[in-house]
Amino acid sequence: MVETLQLLLPGFLMPLVDWLMRFGEGIFGSLWPDIVTVAWTVIKAMLIVAPLLGAVAYATYAERKVIGWIQVRVGPNRVGPWGLLQPVADGVKVLLKEVIIPAHADKGVYLLAPLFSFAPALLAWAVIPFSDFLVLANVNASLLFVMSVTSVGVYGIILSGWAPNSKYAFFGGMRSAAQMISYEVPMGLALVVVLMVSNSLNLVDIVQGQGRGLFAGMGLKFLSWNWLPLLPIFVVYVISVFAECNRSPFDLTEGESEIIGYHVEYSGMAFAVFQLAEYTAMLMGCTLVSLLFLGGWLSPVSFLPDSFLWLLLKILGVLVLFYWVRATFPRYRYDQVMRLGWKALIPVCLIWLAVVACWMLSPWNIWK
Amino acid sequence: MEFRTFVFYFLAAILVFASLRVVTLRNPVHAALHLVLAFFSASGIWVLLQAEFLAIALILVYVGAVMVLFLFVVMLLDIDLDRLREGFWSYLPLGSIVALLVVAEMGLVLISRYWGVLESEVPQAEAGYSNVQAVGRLLFTEYVYPFELASVVLLVGIVAAVALTLRGKRKSKSVSPSQQVFVKAKDRLRIVQMPAEKGD
Numbered sequence: 089m090v091e092t093l094q095l096l097l098p099g100f101l102m103p104l105v106d107w108l109m110r111f112g113e114g115i116f117g118s119l120w121p122d123i124v125t126v127a128w129t130v131i132k133a134m135l136i137v138a139p140l141l142g143a144v145a146y147a148t149y150a151e152r153k154v155i156g157w158i159q160v161r162v163g164p165n166r167v168g169p170w171g172l173l174q175p176v177a178d179g180v181k182v183l184l185k186e187v188i189i190p191a192h193a194d195k196g197v198y199l200l201a202p203l204f205s206f207a208p209a210l211l212a213w214a215v216i217p218f219s220d221f222l223v224l225a226n227v228n229a230s231l232l233f234v235m236s237v238t239s240v241g242v243y244g245i246i247l248s249g250w251a252p253n254s255k256y257a258f259f260g261g262m263r264s265a266a267q268m269i270s271y272e273v274p275m276g277l278a279l280v281v282v283l284m285v286s287n288s289l290n291l292v293d294i295v296q297g298q299g300r301g302l303f304a305g306m307g308l309k310f311l312s313w314n315w316l317p318l319l320p321i322f323v324v325y326v327i328s329v330f331a332e333c334n335r336s337p338f339d340l341t342e343g344e345s346e347i348i349g350y351h352v353e354y355s356g357m358a359f360a361v362f363q364l365a366e367y368t369a370m371l372m373g374c375t376l377v378s379l380l381f382l383g384g385w386l387s388p389v390s391f392l393p394d395s396f397l398w399l400l401l402k403i404l405g406v407l408v409l410f411y412w413v414r415a416t417f418p419r420y421r422y423d424q425v426m427r428l429g430w431k432a433l434i435p436v437c438l439i440w441l442a443v444v445a446c447w448m449l450s451p452w453n454i455w456k
Numbered sequence: 457m458e459f460r461t462f463v464f465y466f467l468a469a470i471l472v473f474a475s476l477r478v479v480t481l482r483n484p485v486h487a488a489l490h491l492v493l494a495f496f497s498a499s500g501i502w503v504l505l506q507a508e509f510l511a512i513a514l515i516l517v518y519v520g521a522v523m524v525l526f527l528f529v530v531m532l533l534d535i536d537l538d539r540l541r542e543g544f545w546s547y548l549p550l551g552s553i554v555a556l557l558v559v560a561e562m563g564l565v566l567i568s569r570y571w572g573v574l575e576s577e578v579p580q581a582e583a584g585y586s587n588v589q590a591v592g593r594l595l596f597t598e599y600v601y602p603f604e605l606a607s608v609v610l611l612v613g614i615v616a617a618v619a620l621t622l623r624g625k626r627k628s629k630s631v632s633p634s635q636q637v638f639v640k641a642k643d644r645l646r647i648v649q650m651p652a653e654k655g656d
Binding site: 194236242246247424 | 485509512521524528588
């Protein structure tokens with residue numbers, strides 16, 4: 089803890105930290121190190137969750153603004169300067185609305201379903217690194233952890249489709265769950281290729297591995313990132329992230345025109361939690377794309393320093409891509425979504441997996 | 457009590473409770489959800505044993521995929537609870553004998569060796585040791601044939617499932633998406649030139 093603080097805080101605050109540590113040790117004695125560990129972990133978790141929720145709130149605002157500009161409108165501009173208080177107004181509105189539980193709903197499961205979709209979306213952030221040392225839990229198998237935790241999110245959708253005892257919600261839930269399970273396959277295969285070339289499951293190692301290579305030696309680091317040598321995999325992964333987050337053009341789970349979606353029977357805050365989960369998962373997807381393929385916190389050229397800000401910039405860029413796609417493409421039909429996943433993306437992944445494996449065994453291997 | 461021991465008993469209590477609920481609950485969807493809870497607690501215990509790969513694989517495979525399919529099936533079934541309960545008394549004697557046998561066998565194996573929580577007999581790994589790497593190395597060197605055999609068995613299972621559900625050509629009017637993709641505007645649309653008519 090003290091080492092991280094030394095890296096982050098300005099020097100004149102360090103005596104204060106030292107004094108606090110000695111003070112605590114005087115009062116609690118041998119229990120103090122345990123207390124410090126627990127408190128420090130909670131503080132770190134809060135430092136991730138609080139800005140994340142803020143970012144989620146403003147991601148909804150940014151989406152409406154960006155899509156507004158693309159369609160030559162102004163977007164929200166009434167609440168606060170430039171409509172900046174719009175997310176606050178939305179939050180207050182959903183909080184004050186009544187949560188109507190349908191008459192023959194399974195009440196416990198009905199209320200559990202939003203939690204099942206929101207909790208995994210938050211939990212995955214525990215292992216996301218923001219720079220070489222800014223990571224809550226730097227576990228060895230962090231990529232596997234992210235995969236397994238995000239695969240739990242599908243429960244929220246299935247349960248919210250089943251619990252209200254409504255045919256429309258049930259159809260929506262089934263559709264959406266089938267879509268998410270299908271797209272987990274190409275996503276997993278794409279991750280297999282990434283971990284093959286990085287020779288690690290640790291996200292910090294994966295990012296640092298992208299900073300080495302032929303082009304990085306010439307000072308053009310951005311050509312050494314995974315997106316260029318693994319270009320087909322990068323495309324497949326981005327498409328799968330779109331489908332996993334149920335975002336346009338694969339957003340047929342909440343297609344407004346055919347009123348059939350897993351959350352049609354939810355109102356008020358229960359509905360808002362599903363929205364929060366969707367945007368958190370979307371930010372997660374953007375972050376993973378930035379970390380796995382766009383070099384994370386590495387700077388694009390070597391005369392600029394690596395920084396957390398680069399990661400933010402990359403996440404923002406991928407996020408804008410999400411909005412841009414939503415404003416541009418029409419929605420896929422359901423059979424087309426399934427066909428794309430099983431007949432186009434999975435074969436591409438499998439072939440490129442074999443190609444990369446042969447490449448790595450050949451003398452022209454660039455990932456040593 | 458050491459913190460590890462506390463965590464173990466905590467997870468174990470949840471695990472036992474959830475497993476009991478799986479067999480006692482009437483609603484099959486609730487039972488399946490308790491099975492999910494049991495998997496989560498079991499993976500927590502595996503993390504305590506430093507088997508993080510197994511723990512994550514349990515969540516990824518069983519919770520993320522297998523249980524989702526279970527839920528699909530259970531939700532789509534039209535279950536009549538009264539009919540399910542009909543045979544309860546006639547099956548009870550046989551069922552209780554099997555249950556007692558299982559309990560006795562597990563008790564004999566477990567009680568003699570593990571009275572209380574012992575440290576894992578597996579040598580403790582030093583920090584930074586990657587479980588995943590070790591498992592992967594073993595799978596692809598020493599156990600490569602059993603591993604490949606298992607995947608062939610899975611493949612046979614997939615082919616069997618497809619063969620069981622494929623009942624000849626379906627008589628649906630759906631169009632082939634690959635043909636739709638390659639459609640050009642001129643295949644569907646004909647622009648007819650109409651000369652303007654002269655007014656009087």
